[in-house]
Each structure stands twice: as structure tokens, then as C-alpha cells.
Amino acid sequence: MSETANIHSSLPSSIKVTIPSEHPSTPLSTILSRWSETLVSPPYVILTPTLPSDIPPIIAFARSQNLRLIPVNGGHASFVPITEKTLYLDLASPSFKTITLNEEKQEVTFGGGSLTGEVVKELSRQGWYTLTANSDVVGMAGWFLGGGNSGMTGVHGFGIDHVHRIQMIPFTAPMNEAGEPNVLTLSRESAGAEKDLFNTLRGAGLGLGVILSITLKAWQICTLNMTENKVWTRRLMFPGAGPNPGITTAARLYKALLLPPPAMTAVLVFLRAPPTAPRPGSPIIMLALSYFGPSEDGKKFSAPTYGEEYTQHAVSVVEGFLAWENLNASSAPLNAHGGFKEYHGAFCHEVSEESIVEAYKTWEVFTAKNLAGRGTSYLVIGSWGTDQLVQNASKHDDKMSPARDRGVFVQVVPWCKDSEDKGEADVFGRKATSALREADRKEGRKDWHFANNLRAGQNLEDVWTDEQIQRIREVKGVWDKDGVGWNPAVEGW
Secondary structure, three states: OHHHHHHHHHHHOOOEOOOOOHHOOOOOOHHHOOOOOOOOOOOOOEEOOOOOHHHHHHHHHHHHOOOOOEEEEEOOOOOOOEEEEEEEEEEEOHHHEEEEOOOOOOOEEEEEEEEEHHHHHHHHHOOOOOOOOOOOOEHHHHHHHHOOOOOOOOOOOHHHHHHEEEEEEEOOOOEEOOOOOOEEEOOOOOOHHHHHHHHHHHOOOOOEEEEEEOOOEEEEEHOOOHHHHHHEEEEEEOOOOOOOOOOHHHHHHHHHOOOOOOEEEEEEEEOOOOOOOOOOOOOEEEEEEEEOOOOHHHHHOHHHHHHEEEEEEEEEEEEEEOOOOOOOHHHHHHHHOOEEOOEEEEEEEEOHHHHHHHHHHHHHHHHHHOOHHHHHEEEEEEEOOOOOHHHOHHHHHHHHOOOOOOOEEEEEOOOOOOHHHOOOOHHHHHHHHHHOOOHHHHHHOOOOOOHHHHHOOHHHOOOOOHHHHHHHHHHHHOOOOOOOOOOOOOOOO
16 A cells, blocks of 8 residues: 555545655646745645545644644745655635624635735725735735734734634644534634734744634725835846946935835835846845825825936836735735745844945845856845834733834845755845944844744744743743654754
8 A cells, every 4th residue: 555545545535645755757846836945845745625624634634743843835935945744735725714894893805725826916906905925926814913914014013913813723732522523713712822822823833723714904906095005116126237337326215215104115125037037137126115105295295206317317217106905015026935045134223335335235145146156145134113013012012023113114025046055045134134233233133033034053032032932932832743854943953
């Protein structure tokens, strides 16, 4: 009897079973497609449940086989190790992708397998929105468990600030006394150990169970008073090479926009032109503004970008409107699966023009050395207002999101075709991140990092406080007593 048949005999027939080792001639990426190949080796088994009732027997099987159960709904967490001892739980079945809007309660409930783009498009079709990731193919549950940063952070705060309910099956006691799935419904009204679990899920929630659904607050798009009910955008492209590279100008302009008003995001991106461009591989510096309100207000708040001292150096200036369902369209090229990618990043209070220029030079040198092998690497510096983030934190904030006074988000992504480039990729990531942290470090401010952008070996004290790390460990000891799940603060790398 094959191993697949053995596993089938231990589980309900409704569960699809795939064992990569039984397909040695098939590339792993064909069987298991992930955003990054970093930390990925063939898992012991890939299970695709059909119904929530399939989850408890899967948890029991993982426990009996001493496997690490990893729920997956997007495949973008490059920091989660996938090994030969992994039970890879693929939540791609329709029953885990339901999206239900309750207009009366102003909330939306989405399944644990829902992707960002699915939620954005379904809600926008009905004239509503909620807080979502900045990529359509990122899983909503994973995004939420890491804090829930979005393009609307300046307006509303993090996604974890607006959760109404979480439904999940914990790794400890997945069945109740009646022999049915032990589905917990967690909220601010929960008490005791369940309240501790609810708080931990808001920003540090990996490895505690399987998320069935999350209910977030929803808003009508029309309440933003946007012109034509669309997002106003302005993009300035500066040359990264040639006799007059635009990095100094772009850095000065970006700095002039900090910190933006709540309804505006300002993002500075370094990337190389795609193969279809007139000059493939040439460095590009893009400043992208989005305003979630009347376009005239957007133009007023972005006044520096109209100054001739900046526009005369830009090779392209484009202004227009973006329909809500296309909110994340510009990030599509960064969603490609495959290659070896890792996140280096930071939450900063401020950045200097000099540090932006230094980070750019570091990126340019790293990518220029091997355009074919690492030319897709990119660097993002985003910014938002912090007033709402700070207001959302109570005096004793039980959510796992300490960096609320930081309005500059740094994401450095080495993207290599060959894993042998990792050493130089790590040097590049650390050097660029350190450059952008220079202003904060000079003022004695603590380093902070984003939970959804972890990397293997990450110093977790840059993500959560010592007290929070201890709370994560205590909560995991209650809700995952046997270590079925994986959490960086407990199992680590």
C-alpha cells in the first residue's frame, strides 16, 4: 500500500492527499507553489480539506505523526520553514473562501482561505471596503495574524484594531465533548484564556490553530468622499542612471512629504525595468502617491510634487484615478512565485535624505552585479500618518503591535534565482535597512520590525517587547500544548 493510501485510511475521504516524495520527477514548485523558495523543501504531505469538519482529524494526524502543521492561504510567508516534517494544510477549498458582508452591522466575514484580491473585489462590487493587504494574492488570515498593515493605515490604523470576531479550531482540544469540531468564537468580550488567545492572534497569531473565519469592520466607499468614488493617484518616475540620476531629487521630495496626512500614502520604490521596457534592467526610482479622499485635497497635500525643481528631473509624471477593485494592481509584478526571496525591513520614526540615497546605492550595486540573477530585487519606503494608530492603542494595549508611533515602513527584498546568492543578499538587506534606520538610531530610538516581514533568524525583540514574547509563549503552551503548530517565538528556526 502506498503512503498516500495509508494516509487516506487515517483521514476522511473528503480530504485531498498529496505526497511530494511520491512524485520525484515533478518539480516541487509544480506541486507546492510559494512566493519564495527560501526555507522550502518537500513537506511530508499536503492536505487539502473540503470542510471545517476535516480539520480536527488532520490535527490529530499531525500530532500522531509528530508533524508540524502549517495552515496556508496565500503562500507568501517566506520566513515559515517547510520541511520533511511539515503537514502543509492548503485552505484552498471553497468552504474556506466565503465572503459575507453584513451592511447593517458594518462588518465583513471572510474565510480562512480567502485571498486579499477576492475580498477587495467582492466588497467593492457592493460599494464597501475593509482593511486588506497591499497585494491581491496575500492570504487575508496570514496578513491579519501579523498585524494587518494596509494602504489605509493612516486613516483607520491596523487591521487588528478593527476585528469583531475570530473563529478558529485550536491545536489543543480540536474536538469538543460531543465529538464535534471545537470551534472557538473569539472577540473583545472573550474572557480568561480565550481572551489571551484573542489578543495574541492580533499580531502574533501563528501556530495556535486553524483560522476558519475573521470578521472585520467594513465601511462604505462613498464615505471617503473620493472624486468619482476612485482613489486619486500621482506617480513621478526619476532616472536611476545616466548623467543626471534622480535619486537625490527623489529623496529630497520624499522627505518633503513626510509625514503625510491620514488619507495619503507616499511610497518610494527602487526597482529595475522589466524585459519588455525600452531599456530592460535600467534602474527606476518611482514616487507613488495615493489619496483616499477628494482629489483637490490630494493635490493640495502633494503640492511639493508640482514644483519645477522636482518635475524637471522626472522622466514621467502621471496623475489619475484608480477604481477600488484595482487598488493593488501596481504590485502585481512583485507577486510572482519562485526564486529565493527574504524580507529585510523596519518601522522607522524618520529617515534622512542621505540615508535614502545610501540605501538606493546599496540596492543598485547589489542588483547591477548580476541583473539576470537578482535584478528583480526591490526596495520600498512607504509612509503614513500615525495619529490614528496611536489613538487605537489603549493605555494597556493587549494587541501585539508596539510600533505605533512609526510612520515610515521599510521593506527590502533580495530576490535571487540562485540560493548561493544568499550571503550577499543578506549583506545587502542588512546594509540597506541599517542605512534607513540611521536617523532613529542617532536619536536613541529602538529598532522595530514588522511581524509579517520576518526572516529566518530574525531578532524577535525588534518585533515584540520582551513581555509580549513571554505572553506568546504562555498562550501557545495553553492552545498548542503538543507543539503541533509553528510560531517564531517558540519553535524558532
